[in-house]
Amino acid sequence: MKHLSIQLKRPGIAVFDFTSCEGCELQLANKEDTLVDFLSAVEVVAFREVSSEKGEDYDIAFIEGAISRQDEVERLRGIRERAKVLVSLGTCACFGGVNRLKNAFDLEAANREVYGDKPKETLPVRSVSEVVAVDLEIPGCPVNKEEVERIVQHLMVDVPYSFPLYPVCVECRQRFTICLFEKGRLCLGPITRAGCNAPCPAGGLGCWGCRGPAAVANYEEFFALVRERGLMREELIERLSFFGAFEDAVSCCPL
Amino acid sequence: MATTLIDVKVHHLTRVEGHGDIRIRVEDGKLVEASWEVVETPRYFEVMLKGKHYTTAAVLTARICGICSIGHCLASLRATEQAFGVTIPEAARKLRLLAKHGETLQSHVLHLFFLAAPDFLRLPSVLPLLEAHPEIVRLARDLKGLANRLCDTVAGRTTHPVSLEVGGVARMPDKRDLTGLQAELRASFDNLRRATDLFRIFSIPDFQRETEFVSLKGENTYPFIGGRIMSSDGVDLPEADYQAATNEYVTENNTSKWCGLSRDAYAVGALARINNNHLFLHPEARDAAFVLGLLPVSHNPFMNNFAQLVECIHVTHESIRLIDEVVDMAANAPLMAEVVPRAGEGVGAVEVPRGILFHHYVYDERGRILKANCVIPTTQNNANIHLDMGPLVERFAAEGMSDSQIELLCSMLVRAYDPCISCSVH
Numbered sequence: 001m002k003h004l005s006i007q008l009k010r011p012g013i014a015v016f017d018f019t020s021c022e023g024c025e026l027q028l029a030n031k032e033d034t035l036v037d038f039l040s041a042v043e044v045v046a047f048r049e050v051s052s053e054k055g056e057d058y059d060i061a062f063i064e065g066a067i068s069r070q071d072e073v074e075r076l077r078g079i080r081e082r083a084k085v086l087v088s089l090g091t092c093a094c095f096g097g098v099n100r101l102k103n104a105f106d107l108e109a110a111n112r113e114v115y116g117d118k119p120k121e122t123l124p125v126r127s128v129s130e131v132v133a134v135d136l137e138i139p140g141c142p143v144n145k146e147e148v149e150r151i152v153q154h155l156m157v158d159v160p161y162s163f164p165l166y167p168v169c170v171e172c173r174q175r176f177t178i179c180l181f182e183k184g185r186l187c188l189g190p191i192t193r194a195g196c197n198a199p200c201p202a203g204g205l206g207c208w209g210c211r212g213p214a215a216v217a218n219y220e221e222f223f224a225l226v227r228e229r230g231l232m233r234e235e236l237i238e239r240l241s242f243f244g245a246f247e248d249a250v251s252c253c254p255l
Numbered sequence: 256m257a258t259t260l261i262d263v264k265v266h267h268l269t270r271v272e273g274h275g276d277i278r279i280r281v282e283d284g285k286l287v288e289a290s291w292e293v294v295e296t297p298r299y300f301e302v303m304l305k306g307k308h309y310t311t312a313a314v315l316t317a318r319i320c321g322i323c324s325i326g327h328c329l330a331s332l333r334a335t336e337q338a339f340g341v342t343i344p345e346a347a348r349k350l351r352l353l354a355k356h357g358e359t360l361q362s363h364v365l366h367l368f369f370l371a372a373p374d375f376l377r378l379p380s381v382l383p384l385l386e387a388h389p390e391i392v393r394l395a396r397d398l399k400g401l402a403n404r405l406c407d408t409v410a411g412r413t414t415h416p417v418s419l420e421v422g423g424v425a426r427m428p429d430k431r432d433l434t435g436l437q438a439e440l441r442a443s444f445d446n447l448r449r450a451t452d453l454f455r456i457f458s459i460p461d462f463q464r465e466t467e468f469v470s471l472k473g474e475n476t477y478p479f480i481g482g483r484i485m486s487s488d489g490v491d492l493p494e495a496d497y498q499a500a501t502n503e504y505v506t507e508n509n510t511s512k513w514c515g516l517s518r519d520a521y522a523v524g525a526l527a528r529i530n531n532n533h534l535f536l537h538p539e540a541r542d543a544a545f546v547l548g549l550l551p552v553s554h555n556p557f558m559n560n561f562a563q564l565v566e567c568i569h570v571t572h573e574s575i576r577l578i579d580e581v582v583d584m585a586a587n588a589p590l591m592a593e594v595v596p597r598a599g600e601g602v603g604a605v606e607v608p609r610g611i612l613f614h615h616y617v618y619d620e621r622g623r624i625l626k627a628n629c630v631i632p633t634t635q636n637n638a639n640i641h642l643d644m645g646p647l648v649e650r651f652a653a654e655g656m657s658d659s660q661i662e663l664l665c666s667m668l669v670r671a672y673d674p675c676i677s678c679s680v681h
Contacts, residue, residue: 017273018296019296019298020321020677021318021319021321021324021678022321022322023318023320023321023415025321026321026322026365026414029365029369030403030413032396032399032403033400035396036392036396039382040385044380048269048270049269049272050270050370050380050382051270051379051382052270052373052379052380054269072296097318098315099298101315102298102299105299105303105305113299113301114299114301114302115297115505116505118505120510122296122297122299141318142321200412202411202417203410203411203412203416203417203418204417204424204425205314205411205420208314234308238307238308238311242311242314
């Protein structure tokens with residue numbers, strides 16, 4: 001790949017998975033129309049899910065998943081030492097994701113419930129940045145491959161990437177999606193960071209906030225809107241807690 | 256001291272979803288150890304589900320798996336609908352099945368080309384093929400791209416769908432998009448034929464171990480969503496009695512549970528489905544099975560690769576037919592049934608790409624989950640993989656295979672089951 005007619009070095013990328021569904025790394029193998037270009041622009045050094053190569057010399061390490069066991073903590077620290085740039089890939093890595101719902105329960109009781117008298121080792125779920133220093137966070141459940149491609153391009157030419165400051169609502173307007181609130185349903189679009197192109201409101205599910213708070217999120221206005229539409233506090237708190245990305249909003253929810 | 260020794264340790268096997276280890280030891284031609292251990296970090300989904308509202312269950316359980324999230328979503332919705340006594344409208348039933356087929360196609364193509372094929376070509380991954388055989392990568396890319404677009408169109412998104420909800424589906428896809436996809440599906444048979452020609456030259460290890468195969472039971476069609484459970488050893492149970500079929504138990508060394516039915520272990524997945532329901536395959540899929548040498552009932556676990564390819568042909572035919580039926584439906588055909596939560600419990604069984612999946616929820620009268628249980632296909636396969644490994648190693652160690660050959664063979668065995676390990680440990 002050339003940039004301003006200068007031949008760029010192909011960055012060595014590595015993908016590592018922790019506590020997650022591995023859906024975000026799967027996105028790296030998606031978007032078939034540009035997949036070949038993407039794979040030609042980078043050098044895949046380690047990517048356990050698709051390759052048996054196990055290189056240790058990489059520039060960019062993508063970390064998928066939350067951290068929930070001691071061996072994961074140690075593995076992550078080792079990767080941090082080797083990586084020039086460490087990127088949290090996806091909502092689990094950025095915020096803990098749905099895994100964080102586990103933290104609301106007593107872990108011993110949880111273990112008994114699932115494994116009976118043979119409990120397995122587990123820690124309270126943490127995001128990657130709660131364990132090591134992170135250079136960049138790409139949220140999304142799953143991540144949007146187009147955005148990942150753009151970010152990798154930015155990393156290659158060393159130009160900072162900026163996420164949209166505005167919330168998901170803007171992208172719903174752009175694609176003429178009827179507002180979920182107009183249908184009497186809850187949506188976190190007004191307070192969630194855009195950049196996903198709002199597939200969930202368009203599909204009927206509404207926004208569940210996987211990308212975390214928008215820079216300009218106005219919680220007060222949002223809570224007022226929820227109250228005005230007569231939506232339930234219980235549902236709102238369940239939604240805000242879902243990806244572990246709105247702990248600040250949960251704590252200041254006046255409803 | 257042992258004169259001949261085979262000693263294989265694979266930590267975090269590659270080209271599978273999730274984390275598992277292989278351990279093989281043969282001394283003086285005698286098998287000392289052959290094990291498959293799942294070491295994935297547990298996530299405790301059954302605990303997370305407690306207290307959640309019925310509208311949250313499918314959104315949450317979709318996150319069990321990044322590859323078969325549509326399948327999890329469908330099993331979850333069915334469990335909830337069974338609990339509340341909801342029958343979904345015909346259009347919703349067809350659209351859900353279409354999304355299911357898209358996922359089967361997407362997942363099978365991913366496994367066949369990206370995860371399994373490199374072993375047969377003696378490559379570390381599919382990436383070197385970009386240079387050597389770009390036409391194979393293009394073939395895989397085209398088939399997978401089409402499958403993903405089918406999922407996106409019907410379910411709103413392939414990974415973690417957004418248009419499937421309790422009571423039905425949220426929206427009718429644009430019918431022009433569906434007919435466009437239908438034309439592409441018709442054209443994709445050329446690619447599927449090329450894929451069959453490619454895979455038929457792959458030599459699969461000559462290995463058999465008599466196995467019990469468990470799947471949904473086809474009544475008049477090849478089964479995908481709901482119905483009775485059957486096994487090749489003669490078990491026949493209603494969906495709601497899934498616990499009598501799966502018998503999950505916890506072992507010391509695995510974060511995944513193990514299962515067993517009439518024997519110590521059983522197998523689920525494409526091969527189990529074809530072994531149990533081959534009479535209901537589309538004739539062209541059956542022809543492909545014949546060409547690939549897959550003759551039911553096959554007890555060769557490596558045949559699961561070919562079974563997946565046969566299913567790709569079957570679901571492509573089925574999708575074309577379903578799109579015709581959906582497009583012919585009235586514009587105002589209902590998509591959602593009324594949902595009134597009530598106290599009760601329900602089970603949803605769905606044939607997802609890797610085998611039969613069960614979700615089971617107990618609800619209180621407000622529609623909040625009191626207790627949840629999910630039994631995953633790979634959880635059901637893990638004990639069988641482990642038990643295959645010993646006889647496999649014994650058979651080929653006797654032929655004088657080296658450590659690296661044994662390692663490749665055992666890795667291929669695990670990959671043949673297309674395990675979804677993080678799923679199995681949910």
